[in-house]
Amino acid sequence: MSEGPLIRTVRDVPAADFYTSGHRTCAGCGAALGYRLLLKAGGPKTVVLGPTGCMYVANGHQFLSSPYAVPWYHTQLGAGGAAGVGTAAAFRILMMKGKRKKEDVNVVVYGGDGGTSDMGFSGLSMAMSYDYKRFLYVMYDNESYANTGIQASSTTPWGASTTFTPSGRIKRVGNPRMKKNVALIIAAHPGVRYVATATLYPPLDFINKARKALEADGPTFIHLLVPCPKGWFTDPKYTVDLSKMALETGLWVSWEYENGEFSLSYRPEPRKHVKEYLRMQKRFKHLTDNQIEEIERMTNEEWDYWREMGKQKKIILPWIAPPLA
Amino acid sequence: MGGSKTASKSIVKALSKKHMWTGTRAIAEAVKLADVDVIAAYPIRPYTGVMNSLAKMLADGEFTAEIIGADSEHSQFEIAKHASAVGARTFVGSSGVGLAYAAEPIIVTALGQLPVVAMAGCRALDDPGNFGMEWNDVFTFRDHGWLMSWAKDPQEALDMTLVAYRVSEDRNVLLPHFVAVDGAAITHISTPVEPPSKEQVVEFLPPYKPPYPVDPAYGPVTKAQHIAPSLIGPELRKVVDNAITMAREVIQEAWKSYARLVGREYSPFVEDRYMEDAEVAIVTMGTYARDALYVAEKLRKQGVKIGVLRLRYFRPFPSNEITEALRNVKAVGVVDFSYSFGSTDSSSVLFNEVRSTLYGSGLHPQLMDFMFVGGREPSVRHFEQVAMLLRQGAEKGTVEKHVWWPTLRGETL
Numbered sequence: 064m065s066e067g068p069l070i071r072t073v074r075d076v077p078a079a080d081f082y083t084s085g086h087r088t089c090a091g092c093g094a095a096l097g098y099r100l101l102l103k104a105g106g107p108k109t110v111v112l113g114p115t116g117c118m119y120v121a122n123g124h125q126f127l128s129s130p131y132a133v134p135w136y137h138t139q140l141g142a143g144g145a146a147g148v149g150t151a152a153a154f155r156i157l158m159m160k161g162k163r164k165k166e167d168v169n170v171v172v173y174g175g176d177g178g179t180s181d182m183g184f185s186g187l188s189m190a191m192s193y194d195y196k197r198f199l200y201v202m203y204d205n206e207s208y209a210n211t212g213i214q215a216s217s218t219t220p221w222g223a224s225t226t227f228t229p230s231g232r233i234k235r236v237g238n239p240r241m242k243k244n245v246a247l248i249i250a251a252h253p254g255v256r257y258v259a260t261a262t263l264y265p266p267l268d269f270i271n272k273a274r275k276a277l278e279a280d281g282p283t284f285i286h287l288l289v290p291c292p293k294g295w296f297t298d299p300k301y302t303v304d305l306s307k308m309a310l311e312t313g314l315w316v317s318w319e320y321e322n323g324e325f326s327l328s329y330r331p332e333p334r335k336h337v338k339e340y341l342r343m344q345k346r347f348k349h350l351t352d353n354q355i356e357e358i359e360r361m362t363n364e365e366w367d368y369w370r371e372m373g374k375q376k377k378i379i380l381p382w383i384a385p386p387l388a
Numbered sequence: 389m390g391g392s393k394t395a396s397k398s399i400v401k402a403l404s405k406k407h408m409w410t411g412t413r414a415i416a417e418a419v420k421l422a423d424v425d426v427i428a429a430y431p432i433r434p435y436t437g438v439m440n441s442l443a444k445m446l447a448d449g450e451f452t453a454e455i456i457g458a459d460s461e462h463s464q465f466e467i468a469k470h471a472s473a474v475g476a477r478t479f480v481g482s483s484g485v486g487l488a489y490a491a492e493p494i495i496v497t498a499l500g501q502l503p504v505v506a507m508a509g510c511r512a513l514d515d516p517g518n519f520g521m522e523w524n525d526v527f528t529f530r531d532h533g534w535l536m537s538w539a540k541d542p543q544e545a546l547d548m549t550l551v552a553y554r555v556s557e558d559r560n561v562l563l564p565h566f567v568a569v570d571g572a573a574i575t576h577i578s579t580p581v582e583p584p585s586k587e588q589v590v591e592f593l594p595p596y597k598p599p600y601p602v603d604p605a606y607g608p609v610t611k612a613q614h615i616a617p618s619l620i621g622p623e624l625r626k627v628v629d630n631a632i633t634m635a636r637e638v639i640q641e642a643w644k645s646y647a648r649l650v651g652r653e654y655s656p657f658v659e660d661r662y663m664e665d666a667e668v669a670i671v672t673m674g675t676y677a678r679d680a681l682y683v684a685e686k687l688r689k690q691g692v693k694i695g696v697l698r699l700r701y702f703r704p705f706p707s708n709e710i711t712e713a714l715r716n717v718k719a720v721g722v723v724d725f726s727y728s729f730g731s732t733d734s735s736s737v738l739f740n741e742v743r744s745t746l747y748g749s750g751l752h753p754q755l756m757d758f759m760f761v762g763g764r765e766p767s768v769r770h771f772e773q774v775a776m777l778l779r780q781g782a783e784k785g786t787v788e789k790h791v792w793w794p795t796l797r798g799e800t801l
Binding site: 107108109110112119120122123124125126127129131132133134135136137138139141142144145146147148149150152153154155156157159160162163164166168185186188189193 | 425426428452453454456458459460462463464466467468469470471472473474475476492493496595601602603604605606607608609610611612613614615616619620
């Protein structure tokens with residue numbers, strides 16, 4: 064079981080860490096901070112599956128130290144969903160057959176945006192269609208294949224310069240694709256018990272969402288935005304500030320979908336202009352004022368939908384006119 | 389008329405302990421007897437029947453297991469791998485391009501030392517889609533630490549599956565295992581099968597206990613962490629190498645114990661027939677060894693000194709047994725259902741393994757490769773021609789052509 068009920072103040076956060084020292088992530092790594100918060104929510108009776116990605120490569124260590132104080136097993140880049148299902152299936156049947164003591168065990172996959180929204184999408188979808196309890200898939204989204212050197216994934220935002228979508232003399236805009244809304248797609252799986260989005264700010268928000276997910280009696284999914292100093296070209300000290308700014312500019316929407324009911328976790332009112340977030344990051348440095356206004360226009364249009372969803376407590380697919388490059 | 393009725397009755401009585409089962413059904417029965425915990429399925433011909441049978445058994449409550457219809461073979465093998473890491477006995481399988489699609493998890497399952505047992509219903513690889521039988525799908529993984537055995541009929545497929553669990557889960561082995569059966573000829577043809585009793589299997593197969601389960605009840609195991617190659621890279625490979633070497637002994641012991649309990653005896657690594665005084669030999673695996681034997685028996689009656697050597701395991705490769713059996717043979721023909729384009733003589737996989745084994749042993753019989761590829765399978769006539777070519781090679785002490793494609797249009801033996 065997860066450690067106790069929902070947390071109301073930072074003082075109530077459990078002191079014990081299950082993601083500790085012994086890794087070599089970048090300074091200011093958002094994904095590593097997310098790991099720490101997630102395992103605080105999960106507690107000691109948690110098994111973690113780690114698909115290939117930053118949190119595989121950077122959490123390994125030259126000296127064979129491990130940052131995990133709970134059982135952890137690597138899974139292949141596209142295999143997070145399948146690994147979670149295999150693990151959860153094993154616990155369920157071994158307990159049912161009396162081959163293992165009966166108790167609650169959390170099965171958590173912590174997979175990156177590349178391994179989840181691209182390669183592992185089919186397996187994730189399969190996993191969300193089964194009925195394993197205490198099964199949570201967290202997609203930590205640093206908006207690129209960061210560990211291999213910042214290549215665009217299908218959650219990289221429009222306009223971001225990456226090594227596969229560099230801004231050049233002819234193709235000026237950088238990434239020409241719009242960010243895939245993975246959580247909305249997962250919410251379309253009828254068996255899924257809980258879907259949410261979160262980021263590193265405010266910290267209790269993600270811990271509590273992870274706890275709700277683990278208690279939700281079925282497969283669950285959280286899309287976690289994690290700022291990435293290496294890929295976003297930002298100062299490590301601004302990682303959490305970037306999370307906050309993403310919310311305040313409305314470029315990141317924090318929401319929950321529980322028992323068929325949608326709710327916004329945060330309303331940016333008044334919403335800050337997107338340039339306050341974009342101009343903090345060198346990956347958007349090449350964007351012209353007009354292009355930034357396009358992002359502002361799209362964000363505005365999208366928020367009409369999010370507000371309506373908040374009002375109706377139902378998911379409505381946002382549709383916005385694509386950007387003029 | 390009355391007489392034939394009585395005769396058929398007595399046949400029914402004689403077969404009362406036997407069932408007419410296809411290879412896929414026979415393997416499903418073994419999985420049930422082994423009380424497998426987690427089964428991961430995805431359809432592809434010709435292996436799929438095993439999963440159809442298992443799903444029905446589970447739906448009817450014949451035994452209890454998790455069965456997961458995956459979204460792909462990649463997921464299928466990952467599910468089995470991770471369930472095995474927790475401590476569940478697992479079963480999985482595929483054919484042809486399905487195995488190719490699952491290449492990544494298949495490889496890491498062996499490197500993770502997880503005793504997953506998989507059925508392979510051998511099938512030609514694409515393109516184009518081809519239902520024919522070839523071994524290249526399984527051979528894709530010949531270098532990666534999986535144990536591989538080839539059955540000759542549904543009975544042996546059932547026995548091999550039970551032995552596979554025993555060998556794979558042995559603490560000195562802990563490697564995954566392909567039980568390979570020839571597509572169509574075994575997967576889809578029913579022959580009499582006599583399964584062991586549940587009690588016999590319980591005695592034969594101890595419960596699976598991984599040494600370091602990924603389970604909080606055991607402790608915080610970190611498995612398959614990203615590592616620095618300079619630190620333990622070669623050592624991790626050596627662990628698998630040692631395990632597959634140690635498997636030789638475990639395999640022998642397991643088949644001995646199986647014979648003792650169940651009463652059906654097999655020579656563990658190779659089945660040699662008429663090899664004692666053979667001057668020429670056909671070396672092969674799988675169900676077509678029966679055709680080879682049929683021809684050999686006919687020729688023996690005419691005084692031809694021909695033998696048949698059927699390999700039951702491809703990994704670990706039974707080098708010693710092959711050397712021993714072929715010591716006095718003048719010409720060897722390998723009947724192979726694979727290809728290795730661009731290899732030495734552009735020949736086939738089993739042939740090259742046999743050739744390399746013989747080189748190491750200092751034996752130099754005349755060697756010929758008979759490649760039945762592309763799914764066009766041999767008939768008895770082909771084995772007769774193979775035998776004739778071998779006799780010519782043995783008499784002349786030389787062969788002009790080493791590699792034959794007997795079923796290729798325009799190729800005349």
